[in-house]
Amino acid sequence: MTNVLATNLTALNVAAVPFAIRAEKSSDIAARERLLDACFGEGRHARTCQRLRDGRAPAEGLAFSAVRQGRLVGTVRLWHVDAGGRAALVLGPLAVDSSCREFGLGGALMRAALAEAAARGHGAVILLGDAPYYARFGFTADKMADLALPGPFERDRLLGLELRDGALDGAAGLIVATGAAAKPARADRPRLRRAA
Numbered sequence: 001m002t003n004v005l006a007t008n009l010t011a012l013n014v015a016a017v018p019f020a021i022r023a024e025k026s027s028d029i030a031a032r033e034r035l036l037d038a039c040f041g042e043g044r045h046a047r048t049c050q051r052l053r054d055g056r057a058p059a060e061g062l063a064f065s066a067v068r069q070g071r072l073v074g075t076v077r078l079w080h081v082d083a084g085g086r087a088a089l090v091l092g093p094l095a096v097d098s099s100c101r102e103f104g105l106g107g108a109l110m111r112a113a114l115a116e117a118a119a120r121g122h123g124a125v126i127l128l129g130d131a132p133y134y135a136r137f138g139f140t141a142d143k144m145a146d147l148a149l150p151g152p153f154e155r156d157r158l159l160g161l162e163l164r165d166g167a168l169d170g171a172a173g174l175i176v177a178t179g180a181a182a183k184p185a186r187a188d189r190p191r192l193r194r195a196a
Contacts, residue, residue, distance in 0.1 A: 024063035031072035048151035080179035123167030146172035
């Protein structure tokens, strides 16, 4: 009964505060980075899971922004990885502006991201996070015992979700990035010279 009540309250809260979840746009980048710094601190770039994102682009169609009254208030992105011989996605970071945390926006972003990943045919999603929070979306430590991240991590925080039964069966070894290389930021791109 408690789960039903909590779900209904979240639905009511989300409905009460109008926001839109949409595909991330290039115009979101600066606001997204400020939000991530506010939520995780500037030291976030040294985190273990960042090794899986460095120099990579998010998986096609799997970077989302939440916008309220024209302002970016949430973000979540998924990235291609090889999870010990199994194709998967790694989720993160998930961040919500402090002014919107009580409205269920984090849950709404998670559900949107997972639904789109499943619709695109992906088999599994992995993340490093708090088991009590992510369990409500189906994430568990099952099938994670033989996987490792490229850096220090707390074993009980490595969680997985199979979007397709058996997608993580036999997964063992290091989780490594496999996604496409990120395009350089516009300012970093070489300028073409005009013919004289």
